Amino acid sequence: MAELVEERPATAAMSEAVREVIASLSSHFGDRLSTGRAIREQHANTITWLANEAPDAVVFVESTQEVQIVVRACAKHGVPVIAYGTGSSLEGQINAPQGGISIDLSRMNRVLSVHPEDLDCVVEPGVTRKQLNEHLRDAGLFFPIDPGADASLGGMASTRASGTNAVRYGTMKDNVVALTAVLANGEVITTARRAKKSSAGYDLTRLFVGAEGTLGIITNLTLKLAGIPEAISAGVCAFPTIRDACDAVILTIQSGLPVARIELLDEVQVRACNAYSKLDLAEQPTLFVEFHGTEASVHEQAERFGEIAKEYGGGDFAWATRPEDRTKLWQARHDAYWACLPLKPGAKALATDVCVPLSRLADCVDETKHDIEEMGMLAPIVGHVGDGNFHTVTLVDMDDPHDVAKAKDFISRMVERALAMGGTATGEHGVGQGKRKYMEAEHGTATLDAMRAVKLALDPQGIMNPGKILP
Amino acid sequence: MAELVEERPATAAMSEAVREVIASLSSHFGDRLSTGRAIREQHANTITWLANEAPDAVVFVESTQEVQIVVRACAKHGVPVIAYGTGSSLEGQINAPQGGISIDLSRMNRVLSVHPEDLDCVVEPGVTRKQLNEHLRDAGLFFPIDPGADASLGGMASTRASGTNAVRYGTMKDNVVALTAVLANGEVITTARRAKKSSAGYDLTRLFVGAEGTLGIITNLTLKLAGIPEAISAGVCAFPTIRDACDAVILTIQSGLPVARIELLDEVQVRACNAYSKLDLAEQPTLFVEFHGTEASVHEQAERFGEIAKEYGGGDFAWATRPEDRTKLWQARHDAYWACLPLKPGAKALATDVCVPLSRLADCVDETKHDIEEMGMLAPIVGHVGDGNFHTVTLVDMDDPHDVAKAKDFISRMVERALAMGGTATGEHGVGQGKRKYMEAEHGTATLDAMRAVKLALDPQGIMNPGKILP
Numbered sequence: 001m002a003e004l005v006e007e008r009p010a011t012a013a014m015s016e017a018v019r020e021v022i023a024s025l026s027s028h029f030g031d032r033l034s035t036g037r038a039i040r041e042q043h044a045n046t047i048t049w050l051a052n053e054a055p056d057a058v059v060f061v062e063s064t065q066e067v068q069i070v071v072r073a074c075a076k077h078g079v080p081v082i083a084y085g086t087g088s089s090l091e092g093q094i095n096a097p098q099g100g101i102s103i104d105l106s107r108m109n110r111v112l113s114v115h116p117e118d119l120d121c122v123v124e125p126g127v128t129r130k131q132l133n134e135h136l137r138d139a140g141l142f143f144p145i146d147p148g149a150d151a152s153l154g155g156m157a158s159t160r161a162s163g164t165n166a167v168r169y170g171t172m173k174d175n176v177v178a179l180t181a182v183l184a185n186g187e188v189i190t191t192a193r194r195a196k197k198s199s200a201g202y203d204l205t206r207l208f209v210g211a212e213g214t215l216g217i218i219t220n221l222t223l224k225l226a227g228i229p230e231a232i233s234a235g236v237c238a239f240p241t242i243r244d245a246c247d248a249v250i251l252t253i254q255s256g257l258p259v260a261r262i263e264l265l266d267e268v269q270v271r272a273c274n275a276y277s278k279l280d281l282a283e284q285p286t287l288f289v290e291f292h293g294t295e296a297s298v299h300e301q302a303e304r305f306g307e308i309a310k311e312y313g314g315g316d317f318a319w320a321t322r323p324e325d326r327t328k329l330w331q332a333r334h335d336a337y338w339a340c341l342p343l344k345p346g347a348k349a350l351a352t353d354v355c356v357p358l359s360r361l362a363d364c365v366d367e368t369k370h371d372i373e374e375m376g377m378l379a380p381i382v383g384h385v386g387d388g389n390f391h392t393v394t395l396v397d398m399d400d401p402h403d404v405a406k407a408k409d410f411i412s413r414m415v416e417r418a419l420a421m422g423g424t425a426t427g428e429h430g431v432g433q434g435k436r437k438y439m440e441a442e443h444g445t446a447t448l449d450a451m452r453a454v455k456l457a458l459d460p461q462g463i464m465n466p467g468k469i470l471p
Numbered sequence: 472m473a474e475l476v477e478e479r480p481a482t483a484a485m486s487e488a489v490r491e492v493i494a495s496l497s498s499h500f501g502d503r504l505s506t507g508r509a510i511r512e513q514h515a516n517t518i519t520w521l522a523n524e525a526p527d528a529v530v531f532v533e534s535t536q537e538v539q540i541v542v543r544a545c546a547k548h549g550v551p552v553i554a555y556g557t558g559s560s561l562e563g564q565i566n567a568p569q570g571g572i573s574i575d576l577s578r579m580n581r582v583l584s585v586h587p588e589d590l591d592c593v594v595e596p597g598v599t600r601k602q603l604n605e606h607l608r609d610a611g612l613f614f615p616i617d618p619g620a621d622a623s624l625g626g627m628a629s630t631r632a633s634g635t636n637a638v639r640y641g642t643m644k645d646n647v648v649a650l651t652a653v654l655a656n657g658e659v660i661t662t663a664r665r666a667k668k669s670s671a672g673y674d675l676t677r678l679f680v681g682a683e684g685t686l687g688i689i690t691n692l693t694l695k696l697a698g699i700p701e702a703i704s705a706g707v708c709a710f711p712t713i714r715d716a717c718d719a720v721i722l723t724i725q726s727g728l729p730v731a732r733i734e735l736l737d738e739v740q741v742r743a744c745n746a747y748s749k750l751d752l753a754e755q756p757t758l759f760v761e762f763h764g765t766e767a768s769v770h771e772q773a774e775r776f777g778e779i780a781k782e783y784g785g786g787d788f789a790w791a792t793r794p795e796d797r798t799k800l801w802q803a804r805h806d807a808y809w810a811c812l813p814l815k816p817g818a819k820a821l822a823t824d825v826c827v828p829l830s831r832l833a834d835c836v837d838e839t840k841h842d843i844e845e846m847g848m849l850a851p852i853v854g855h856v857g858d859g860n861f862h863t864v865t866l867v868d869m870d871d872p873h874d875v876a877k878a879k880d881f882i883s884r885m886v887e888r889a890l891a892m893g894g895t896a897t898g899e900h901g902v903g904q905g906k907r908k909y910m911e912a913e914h915g916t917a918t919l920d921a922m923r924a925v926k927l928a929l930d931p932q933g934i935m936n937p938g939k940i941l942p
Contacts, residue, residue: 117725117830160670171668173677174645187917195826196858197642198895199631199681200902200913201940202922206644206677210670227727254588256698297768355666359588387667424669431671442671446658450929451673457928458921469672 008053008097010041017077018056018099024073025059025101032060043084043102046092048350049398049407050433055082055096060104064180064188064219070103071217072186080466081184083213085126085152089159090351091432093212097467103217105154111135112220119225120177120194125154125218132223141225144169147428148334148351154218159430160210164333167253167386168260168292169226171428173209180220181208184459194222207454212430213465215458229292233302234261234326235319237309238284242266242369242381244312245285246362249385251308253358257301261290262386263333266369269340269380269393276339277332282315287385288333290326336382337393344378344395352411352434354418355389355427364421365390368414375410389427416441436471479524479568481512488548489527489570495544496530496572503531514555514573517563519821520869520878521904526553526567531575535651535659535690541574542688543657551937552655554684556597556623560630561822562903564683568938574688576625582606583691590696591648591665596625596689603694612696615640618899619805619822625689630901631681635804638724638857639731639763640697642899644680651691652679655930665693678925683901684936686929700763704773705732705797706790708780709755713737713840713852715783716756717833720856722779724829728772732761733857734804737840740811740851740864747810748803753786758856759804761797807853808864815849815866823882823905825889826860826898835892836861839885846881860898887912907942 014022014035025033034040040054056079061067074081080100087094096102108124111132115121116139123132130150132143145156146163155161157179162171169175178192191204208215239245245264252259264287265273271283287309291301306317320326332339340349356364365381372379372392383390392414396407415425415438425431425438439448452470455462485493496504505511511525527550532538545552551571558565567573579595582603586592587610594603601621603614616627617634626632628650633642640646649663662675679686710716713735720733735758736744742754758780762772777788791797803810811820827835836852843850843863854861863885867878886896886909896902896909910919923941926933 115828115830117721118828119725120828160668160674162668166668170645173668173674174641183917183921187920189918189921190915191918193890193895193913194828194893195860195889195895195898196829197631197633197637197644197826197860197898199897199899200895200906201681201910201919202686202925203631203644203674203677203681204918204921204925206674207925210672210674215673227725229727250588254590254698256700293768294771296771297764300765300767355668357586357589357591357665358667359586389666389668418666419664422665424664424666424671426670427666427668428670435671439672442664444661446654447660447662447675448672449658450654450660450675453928454673454675454678454925457924 008099010037010054012099014056015099017079021073021077021079021101022057025070028069029059034058043087043104044095045087046095047090048092048434049348049396049404050092050095053095053097055102056099058102058104060107062107064182067103067182067217067219068186068188070101071182071184074101074463075184075186075461078461078463080463081217082465083158083217085155086128086149088149088151089155089432090429091434093159093430093432093468095433105152108219114139116141118194120222121225122220122222123153124220125152127153129153129156136225140228142228143223144226145172145175148337153221153223157209157218157221158212160428162384162428164261164263164384166384167262168258173206175224176205176209177222177224178205179208179218181216181218183216184461184464212432212468214455214468215464231295231298232290232292232326233298233319234290234329235317236281236286236288236329237317238282238286238315240313242285243362243366245287246365246385248287248309248312248314250358250361252305253386255308257304259289259301259305259386260292261288263288264383264385264390265336266381269336269382272339272343272380273332273336275342277335279332288329340380340393340395346397347395348398350394350396350407351391352414353389353391353427353429354415354423354425355387356418356421356423358388360421360423361385361388364418364423367417368392371410371413375406377406377410379410387427431469433467436469439471479570481508481525483570485527486570488550492544492548492550492572493528496541499540500530505529514558514575515566516558517566518561519563519905520819520867520875521563521566524566524568526573527570529573529575531578533578535653538574538653538688538690539657539659541572542653542655545572545934546655546657546932549932549934551934552688553936554629554688556626557599557620559620559622560626560903561900562905564630564901564903564939566904576623579690585610587612589665591693592696593691593693594624595691597623599623600627607696611699613699614694615697616643616646619808624692624694628680628689628692629683631899633855633899635732635734635855637855638733639729644677646695647676647680648693648695649676650679650689652687652689654687655932655935683903683939685926685939686935702766702769703761703763703797704769704790705761705800706788707752707757707759707800708788709753709757709786711784713756714833714837716758717836717856719758719780719783719785721829721832723776724857726779728775730760730772730776730857731763732759734759735854735856735861736807737852740807740853743810743814743851744803744807746813748806750803759800811851811864811866817868818866819869821865821867821878822862823885824860824862824898824900825886825894825896826858827889827892827894829859831892831894832856832859835889835894838888839863842881842884846877848877848881850881858898902940904938907940910942
């Protein structure tokens with residue numbers, strides 16, 4: 001892509017330094033170290049329009065000690081190290097623009113301990129969110145952070161992921177209690193104790209959450225858990241316009257209603273979901289909501305939300321009372337991305353997200369919607385609107401340079417619009433390669449310099465996931 | 472004190488570098504720059520047994536630009552800079568062991584904006600928590616973090632403070648959306664936008680929260696606000712033993728009851744509060760609880776808590792139904808520290824805190840209580856027990872070396888006990904000078920080295936509040 005200085009096709013020549021690293025690792029890792037093209041390309045599959053920039057080799061590690069072995073070998077030779085979980089990141093976080101070694105953490109997938117009495121657990125970074133929730137179900141607990149994909153928890157921490165429950169339960173920033181990471185110098189740090197709070201020194205936990213593997217490789221996480229609510233109630237409500245739906249969200253949050261999920265789908269996305277997930281929703285701007293609590297409080301919340309919805313022309317509520325109906329509803333929400341693809345056969349679906357102060361949500365969504373219409377684009381809108389966070393899934397014919405240029409222009413305008421409204425270039429997908437160019441506008445030079453100073457302090461050679469986050 | 476390498480009495484000679492800084496600042500600041508002994512000593516009043524180590528001068532700043540002027544002058548001459556809010560920190564955070572300039576931020580006390588629709592506000596660092604809540608009352612909003620003192624919000628952010636509401640609303644870590652800080656190089660950074668969440672780069676907000684002014688001086692904060700609950704219900708319940716009270720807390724939290732406050736006072740503290748705050752509580756281990764929500768949900772929560780309390784022998788509930796009774800109750804809780812002083816006339820009250828995983832709370836409090844009894848100490852226990860966080864207020868005759876040695880030994884044992892149970896040396900008071908010696912045991916060498924690297928990156932000369940946090 002034009003904006004990337006350096007491309008790294010799978011056929012790029014291997015440097016002498018990389019050869020030495022591979023030679024030094026091969027006896028230990030045997031066939032867990034691969035230089036095969038298919039595996040390398042699969043580890044740089046960005047699900048975006050960013051070019052696939054494959055690493056020189058992929059190592060399947062099984063322990064913190066093995067991560068140390070790889071990082072130390074790479075540090076010795078100045079070779080890049082890229083962490084890989086499930087490959088579901090959306091901004092090129094797993095690409096290897098300067099080559100190097102991809103550390104595949106998917107085999108570090110053990111739930112090490114669950115402490116129901118402390119509402120926390122300790123997991124390896126390759127455990128996925130669904131795997132963890134399967135594991136927890138019998139204990140009556142769950143881990144609430146749910147990005148669309150069944151991502152790994154190490155990857156979710158690294159991109160500061162969130163999802164539909166964030167409005168009630170927070171993001172990864174709020175739900176990682178402590179983590180263990182291998183630094184660029186090969187040392188292992190553990191950032192905090194298992195206590196619920198601490199004032200004992202710098203918050204390295206939060207520094208590593210969202211660092212996208214540029215400061216170190218996470219090899220262990222202590223996560224906060226929530227009790228499965230006694231009662232859950234979910235429903236769907238259609239609105240005359242997208243602004244009405246957004247205004248209903250704003251009032252819901254301002255009223256302090258402790259809604260657990262409040263998700264917006266525009267009429268295009270509803271149409272896509274109807275087709276893909278066999279639903280029969282009215283093809284209008286729609287909110288999916290969910291309430292958690294006791295029977296009585298869930299009932300009360302639903303009633304209050306109903307009153308707010310009515311103020312903004314919300315239609316009748318369709319309640320999903322049976323657990324299987326609820327599951328179908330939220331699975332449809334999680335499948336929104338896949339549901340978009342058939343809308344424009346052959347097109348790529350480019351998911352991008354922004355987040356604005358709640359007071360600007362209706363404006364930002366509305367203007368974005370107008371932009372889509374004026375530009376004649378196909379880009380359903382879907383979002384975690386209780387946080388002021390929404391996505392567009394832009395459908396692009398990658399073989400049509402005009403379509404590609406139009407989509408890029410649209411996404412840039414959307415990010416600039418969010419920034420102009422006091423928002424951020426990304427609420428939950430992270431920066432990766434795709435949003436580096438907005439960091440100067442978002443943070444300013446002095447703040448970026450402070451980030452660069454922190455990066456340089458912990459990774460003086462610049463070997464940890466180079467070419468990400470910082471422009 | 473023996474453990475401090477360098478003492479800084481108010482009479483210490485001023486270095487040539489300090490003279491030059493003062494000379495360069497005096498024309499700008501005039502009588503807002505003071506070298507008077509009383510003012511300097513007041514700015515190093517540690518409310519502990521740590522020696523008063525006065526700065527060489529105090530500057531009363533009124534803007535971010537003025538903080539820049541001071542920091543740049545100090546940076547030029549390698550002179551320490553110490554931020555001062557209200558002086559209520561408990562671990563010597565405001566001391567000047569190497570001399571230098573104390574920046575008094577108390578005149579930067581404007582609430583700059585309140586955004587009710589976004590549930591946030593922007594304040595200068597010298598605004599105190601009570602001042603902010605007065606300001607917010609008419610908007611139906613409040614800022615929930617409430618350490619004992621009426622601390623400044625800049626100071627509260629810097630020590631990662633919490634208080635009685637943290638069990639429901641989180642700590643300063645969770646309630647600072649963004650902040651502006653002057654770095655050691657004189658540059659001004661703003662760490663984030665006003666959006667509720669972001670994945671755009673390193674979390675410098677959380678890095679500065681809890682950094683105790685060692686990475687920069689906070690000059691502006693964007694804070695999350697909460698709606699004043701529709702209904703509030705508070706009550707008091709006595710238990711046969713302190714372990715019973717702790718076990719009731721543990722079950723309350725595990726049940727997912729969204730209690731807003733749940734505070735433990737041991738029988739010694741209750742006696743002190745009865746005398747100081749004119750209460751007539753039974754002199755037994757006691758929980759102060761509060762529930763927030765709608766009328767119906769508050770009623771339901773109180774009922775459920777009553778059932779739990781009964782399981783552990785909790786007595787009849789004394790409900791504070793009228794707002795003035797509630798205020799009296801919580802004022803008594805906030806005055807717990809002052810209430811202890813008359814228990815041992817002439818003694819100093821040394822407040823220290825630890826925090827452990829909830830499952831170890833009863834053990835930790837119980838063992839600490841036994842230690843107090845065995846050592847024949849006077850040290851009431853009081854705590855934010857819903858977070859696993861508790862305090863002892865050790866009463867010490869500072870003129871009796873034996874009493875001082877015994878108290879030091881007791882506090883060390885308490886911290887070591889918490890660490891051995893997977894806890895932290897401080898849940899909310901911070902490290903300052905007083906808890907530096909425990910950082911190696913809590914974090915280990917590699918993690919401390921990473922903290923040191925971050926410190927060095929942002930403050931290469933070591934001028935920002937030297938001698939704090941890092942051993």
